[in-house]
Amino acid sequence: MDTFLQQLINGLTAGSVYAVVALGYTMVYGIIQLINFAHGEVVMIGAMVAFTVINALAPSGLPPLAVVLIGTGCAVPVCMLVGYSMERLAYRPLRGAPRLAPLITAIGVSIILQHLALMIWSRNIMAFPQIIESRTYFIAGAAITTVQIAILGICVLLMGALALLVYRTPLGTAMRATAQNPQVAGLMGIDVNRVIAATFVIGAALGAVAGVLFGTYYGIAQYTMGSVLGLKAFSAAVLGGIGNIPGAMLGGVLLGLVEALGAGYIGDLTDLCQYGWLSGLIDACAGGGHFILFGSNYQDVFAFVVLILVLVIRPSGLLGERVGERA
Amino acid sequence: MNKTTVGITLIAGALALAGCGEQQKPAAPQASGIEIRIGHAGPTTGAIAHLGKDNENGAKLAIDEANEAGIKIGGQAAKFVFIGVDDQADPKTGTTVAQKLVDDKVSGVVGHLNSGVTIPASAIYNQAGIPMVSGSATNPKLTEQGFKNVFRVVGRDDQQGPAIASYLAAAKKPKLVAVIDDATAYGEGIANEVEKTLKAANIKVLPREKGTDKTTDWKAVLTKLRGRSPDAVFFGGMDATGGPLLKQGRELGMKAVFSFGDGACTDKMTELAGKAAEGLLCSQAGIPPQAASKKFLEAYKKKFNTDPILYAPFTYDAANLLIEAMKKADSAEPQKYLPELQKISGFTGATGPIAFDDKGDRKDAEITIFTMKGGKIEPIAVVKSGKTVPYEEFVKSMGGK
Amino acid sequence: MQSFFDTRRYPWLVWVGFALIAVSLAVLPFALAQVGTTWVRITNYAILYVLLALGLNIVVGFAGLLDLGYIAFYAVGAYTYALLASPQFDLHLPFWVILPIGAAVAALFGVLLGAPTLKLRGDYLAIVTLGFGEIVRIFLNNLSRPVNITNGPQGITRIDSFKLDGFDFGHYGSLFGLEVSGPIRYYYLLLAVALGIIVVNLRLQNSRVGRAWEAIREDEIAARAMGIDTRNLKLLAFAMGASFGGVAGGMFSAIQGFISPESFVLVESIMVVSMVVLGGMGNIWGVILGALLLSFVPEILRWTVEPLQQALFGRMLVEPEVIRMLLFGLALVLIMLFRPAGLLPSAVRKRELAERAA
Known part of the structure; x- marks a missing residue:
């Protein structure tokens, strides 16, 4: 039981980081139907910038919390700038082009960002300095650290703030209007270009924070970290219903749980030796052996399987509305 | 665009290509005595460029020393020429640069660094009949291909795995061990050997858990293992994944002993895992560079103004072995000195005495066991031909500091 | 033609x-x-990429389906060859038996991928294919247990080279006093296969099937209304593209003699997409040009940039591998922004992209 509870905590923490990254994908997709492939790299740049600042300030004797906040404070504007330039230079000229054109550009942008980061920060792994004394609490045998609690709290806050922004402010209204129909929104006096740029910038800021959270949680940042994280977060966004903000949050948390429980239990469930009638047929089972079809080695497959299943069975995701073929 | 241009472009492209390559031709040999080319291949750019450079330096040092010694081969003064190529730690690039060395008519090759690159490259050297000595490729398969020209001076994964496993078994006496790997050729390979040795020692091993070489979240796997309470955990993988694994294991309250192979046997582990890294056990193929012969260490420091990082003593020995065999055969013709290389004896290099078995593996290769103490890895024992010797004693036997 | x-x-x-x-x-x-024989080897790899790019061109260029997991078919072909001609299962079938099998298995995978996903819109399809490519790689990497099939990350060694009637493509020999090394023999074989595939492509382009693909690419709903069986034709595109990838994979296996899953990563898929996009989606000559450019330019850079930087700065500032990847990235972005139809646009593509649908 404590194992199960622990897996829930693991999945929830990882999932809430996925959720914040997924928000960046879903906001952009919701507004211009573009899969911003490079969003994962924005998250990576956020983590790298923050780590650089944090590592520089670590020996200064400032309180750890202040160091992390300053690091985040530097990462957010950098990422916002990256997000803005990306939109302005690579995506805006292609608005109205066939759908595949901006997707291909996005892949290119992702490669370029990743290798620029490599040139700036080299390939070395950056470690989070050991400044935070993470305390571990045990609840019914399941461990939860202060960092995990902080991550969960920050994610909930961020999601709440974003929901307020989208549903309660004029900018949010403009964003929703643009998502509905850019032409009409333009006619209603909305500066569509500005709204789209704002969406990218907000998504990038969220990405920066997610990067810092990810880095703090796992204590590690490297120029390659964006691609896997980005793909998983994208799967989460699709799971929840891409373009749908509550959907991205739900999708992120669910994907985190699926991964944790999958890695934790699927190995035992697919151990053919525990099924009596089968174990007799398999030599490997003799003497308490195991014959595991799918173990934790397939952990990274789960995200993709979820992605494919959702797209094939219910392309609109869990919370999304059905979208027809758009011209 | 006119269609004619297409055809012309293709032809022009082909010609331009031929032209471009023309400049690649190596400089014409200087006519005085004989020139003997020795190649080195390793990743001098990319993620492990520092290790590639280290390897290259080792080989370079040996060649410079040979030139100073004024060796005569076939009655003529021999001038050894070093040709270094960069394989980028990529198998495909590895075969291309191997071909480059063959084109350049090298008499022997030192390299490559990674097993996954060395294996396909070795086939090319084999076809050309050029002897190859690796100072750092540890995958057993390399010398199992039946190639007569392939040698290595470093211990194999199936020597390192058993060494760390038997040390773990003897020192910590675990009853139940969990084995994790990162699903790479290296990680899985060494984990398999550890599992085999532990099982042979009647220690129970849990079903294998796996991540990838990019995994940062090990919590799901570790939580599952925690439920089975193993006494020790072995991880086959690199420090970038091993660090987070160790840290998360302690966060989850696991008390087991953590042990690693040479991929995660670095000081970086402290940086990545903090206090959680204290007390880990790990192994390195060969002997730590600081235990290499004093003569080598001083020469290296003098020439490159830095200390060797990892495998430099081995590539130094590899290059010296090639030269030694040429001297014995009194020829730099590969087919003439290859038999001498195979049956070399009485050779003592920077890493101790070296001789090859039938496959081309080093007889009695050493494996060193380390532990993390005060944020630094410290050698505690050396395992050689199945025997474990405390580190201090080993250093004394080498005549070192 | x-x-x-x-x-x-x-x-x-x-x-x-x-x-x-x-x-x-x-x-x-x-x-x-x-x-230097090195350059023959580099040319051989370039021709392999030409094969791959031509195969992907059928899916992306002709039928307009962006496939980001194309390398999976290359992997399937490579592993089919490796398993049937190596000590792994102690099978040593001749290559002219395996290559068709490899093509067929790859085509089957193409259909397996295509069947459930064809309903999807372009960008969703791209992501699903990406996921598919990764799944195939992860499986190849893990099918060493519980039963050892692919030997996992260790890869398969000692794969047979092509042999025909005692003529071994992997060995050295001489002809009319000229040295004919293994790579040169493979060059002719690869060239022959490439020419064959080019002819098939050219014939396809202007066939009924080719025109139907074009119609689907331009407007799927209209194509269906015209009585085109869009589902089967899209499946056919996947299967044909995949089978070319399978053949290329088999040849890679034989030339390299050693394969492991790390040769079939996502970046490889994206490289092939870059080649197709750079040259011009849908134009066979453009795609060939794209593949040759993106294979040779990085190689030439590799042998020149390093000494140049050493001479100028005394050390290496930007590694050739980084320059190579930046080239790929820039090719994708700049081509899409300034020359969306590629360096050598296909006639139809040019028209289509000039219109810029709303």
Whole structure:
């Protein structure tokens, strides 16, 4: 039981980081139907910038919390700038082009960002300095650290703030209007270009924070970290219903749980030796052996399987509305 | 665009290509005595460029020393020429640069660094009949291909795995061990050997858990293992994944002993895992560079103004072995000195005495066991031909500091 | 086949042109070998990429389905060859038996991927194919347990080289006093396969099937209304594209003699997409140009950039591998922004992209 509870905590923490990254994908997709492939790299740049600042300030004797906040404070504007330039230079000229054109550009942008980061920060792994004394609490045998609690709290806050922004402010209204129909929104006096740029910038800021959270949680940042994280977060966004903000949050948390429980239990469930009638047929089972079809080695497959299943069975995701073929 | 241009472009492209390559031709040999080319291949750019450079330096040092010694081969003064190529730690690039060395008519090759690159490259050297000595490729398969020209001076994964496993078994006496790997050729390979040795020692091993070489979240796997309470955990993988694994294991309250192979046997582990890294056990193929012969260490420091990082003593020995065999055969013709290389004896290099078995593996290769103490890895024992010797004693036997 | 030259005015030009190309292609490896057999090897890899790009061109260029997991088919072909011609299962079938099997297995995978996903819109399809490519790689990497099939990350060693009637493509020999090394033999084999695939592509392009693909690419709903069986034709595109990838994979296996899952990562898929996009989606000559450019330019850079930087700065500032990847990234972005139809646009593509649908 404590194992199960622990897996829930693991999945929830990882999932809430996925959720914040997924928000960046879903906001952009919701507004211009573009899969911003490079969003994962924005998250990576956020983590790298923050780590650089944090590592520089670590020996200064400032309180750890202040160091992390300053690091985040530097990462957010950098990422916002990256997000803005990306939109302005690579995506805006292609608005109205066939759908595949901006997707291909996005892949290119992702490669370029990743290798620029490599040139700036080299390939070395950056470690989070050991400044935070993470305390571990045990609840019914399941461990939860202060960092995990902080991550969960920050994610909930961020999601709440974003929901307020989208549903309660004029900018949010403009964003929703643009998502509905850019032409009409333009006619209603909305500066569509500005709204789209704002969406990218907000998504990038969220990405920066997610990067810092990810880095703090796992204590590690490297120029390659964006691609896997980005793909998983994208799967989460699709799971929840891409373009749908509550959907991205739900999708992120669910994907985190699926991964944790999958890695934790699927190995035992697919151990053919525990099924009596089968174990007799398999030599490997003799003497308490195991014959595991799918173990934790397939952990990274789960995200993709979820992605494919959702797209094939219910392309609109869990919370999304059905979208027809758009011209 | 006119269609004619297409055809012309293709032809022009082909010609331009031929032209471009023309400049690649190596400089014409200087006519005085004989020139003997020795190649080195390793990743001098990319993620492990520092290790590639280290390897290259080792080989370079040996060649410079040979030139100073004024060796005569076939009655003529021999001038050894070093040709270094960069394989980028990529198998495909590895075969291309191997071909480059063959084109350049090298008499022997030192390299490559990674097993996954060395294996396909070795086939090319084999076809050309050029002897190859690796100072750092540890995958057993390399010398199992039946190639007569392939040698290595470093211990194999199936020597390192058993060494760390038997040390773990003897020192910590675990009853139940969990084995994790990162699903790479290296990680899985060494984990398999550890599992085999532990099982042979009647220690129970849990079903294998796996991540990838990019995994940062090990919590799901570790939580599952925690439920089975193993006494020790072995991880086959690199420090970038091993660090987070160790840290998360302690966060989850696991008390087991953590042990690693040479991929995660670095000081970086402290940086990545903090206090959680204290007390880990790990192994390195060969002997730590600081235990290499004093003569080598001083020469290296003098020439490159830095200390060797990892495998430099081995590539130094590899290059010296090639030269030694040429001297014995009194020829730099590969087919003439290859038999001498195979049956070399009485050779003592920077890493101790070296001789090859039938496959081309080093007889009695050493494996060193380390532990993390005060944020630094410290050698505690050396395992050689199945025997474990405390580190201090080993250093004394080498005549070192 | 469309004529290269204005054949109506100078019919003999065709033959002169063909003769020129044929002679230069035939002599090329020997010219390259004078410089170094390395360059023959590099050319061989370039031709492999031409094969891959041509295969992907069927899916992306002809049928307009962006496939980001194309390398999976290459992997399937490579592993089929490796498993049937290596000590892994102690099978040593001849290559002319395995290559068709490899093509067929890859085609089957193409259908397996295509069948459930064809309903999806373009960008969703791209992401699903990406996921598919990764799943195939992860499976290849893990099918070493519980039963050892692929040997996992260790890869498969000692794969047989091509042999035909005692003629081993992997070995050295000589002909008319010229040294004919293994890479040169493979060059001719690869060239022959490439020419075959080019002919198939050219024939396909203007066939009923080719025009139907074009119709689907332009407007799927309209195509269906015209009575085109869109589902089967899209499946066919996937299967054909995949089978070319499978053949290329088999040849890679034989040339390399060793394969492991790390040769089939996502970046490879994206590289092939870059080649197709750079050259011009849908135009066979454009795609070939794209593949050759993106194979050779990085190689030439590799042998020049490093010494150049050493000479200028005394150390290496930007690694050749980084320059190579930046080239790929820039090719994708700049082409899409400034020349969306590629360096050599196909006639239809040009028209289509000029219109810019709303």
